[in-house]
Amino acid sequence: MVDEAASRAKAVRKPKGRKFYKMNVDYVHGGKPGFRLENADTVERYLHGWRSDPYYSKLPERPRFLFDKKLGRPPRDLEGYVGHWLISERMKVVLEEIDGDAFGFISCEVVLLDGTPGPHRWLCNAVRVLDALDERQSELRIFEDAGQKEYLLTGPTRLIFRDDVVGAAHVFRMRFMEVTVICDQAMKDACRQAGLKGIYFRDVGKK
Numbered sequence: 001m002v003d004e005a006a007s008r009a010k011a012v013r014k015p016k017g018r019k020f021y022k023m024n025v026d027y028v029h030g031g032k033p034g035f036r037l038e039n040a041d042t043v044e045r046y047l048h049g050w051r052s053d054p055y056y057s058k059l060p061e062r063p064r065f066l067f068d069k070k071l072g073r074p075p076r077d078l079e080g081y082v083g084h085w086l087i088s089e090r091m092k093v094v095l096e097e098i099d100g101d102a103f104g105f106i107s108c109e110v111v112l113l114d115g116t117p118g119p120h121r122w123l124c125n126a127v128r129v130l131d132a133l134d135e136r137q138s139e140l141r142i143f144e145d146a147g148q149k150e151y152l153l154t155g156p157t158r159l160i161f162r163d164d165v166v167g168a169a170h171v172f173r174m175r176f177m178e179v180t181v182i183c184d185q186a187m188k189d190a191c192r193q194a195g196l197k198g199i200y201f202r203d204v205g206k207k
Helices: 002-013 040-046 089-102 185-193
Strands: 020-025 035-037 064-067 078-081 084-088 103-112 121-126 141-145 148-152 171-174 177-184 199-203
Touching (some): 020 078, 084 089, 089 121, 089 171, 089 185, 121 171, 148 177, 177 185, 185 199
Parallel strands (some): 064 103
Antiparallel strands (some): 020 177, 035 064, 078 084, 171 177
C-alpha cells in the first residue's frame, strides 16, 4: 500500500510537457473590423506574403490606416491584414516583453474619419522560423514534391515540438509550414493576463 501510494504521488508530481498553441487572429468572433489601409497603392505590394519584407525595411512610407465605424466594429488588440498582424500598443508591449526577438514591427499612422489621430497601431510579423517539429511523435500529413517537404494540417493533427530546438523561444513559425505561428504557454498566459482581445489560441498537442 505504501509503495502504491508513493507511486501515485510521484505520478502526480511528474512535470507535464511544455504546451504549444497555434496563435492567430480570431476571425470567427466579432464581425468585420472597421479599418482600411489608405496608402495601399504605395505600401501593400511590400506586404503580400510575410516573406516579402518581414522587418518592413523596404516600405517606402509608414502604413496609414483609417479607422471608420462605418466600415465595421472598432479594431481589437489584434487584427489581420494581408498575412500580417495589426496590433495595439499594449499588445506590442506584451510581445516585446515575452519574446521581442521573434517579431518585426513598424509603427503605423492611424487617422479617424474626421482627420484626427486615432489610437496607435503597429504592423507586426513573426519572423523566427524553427525546424522544431518532432515528426515521429506528431500526427500530421507530410507532403513531398521534387525534394520539397511541406506539412499539411488537414484532418486530425497533433504536433509535438522538440524542446532542445525550441529552447528559450516563446514564438516561432514552423519550418515546412511557415504560415503557421506557434507560441508556448508563457506567451498565451501573458496575453490573457493583459486582457488582449482578438487573439485565437489552439492547443496543437491535442487532436
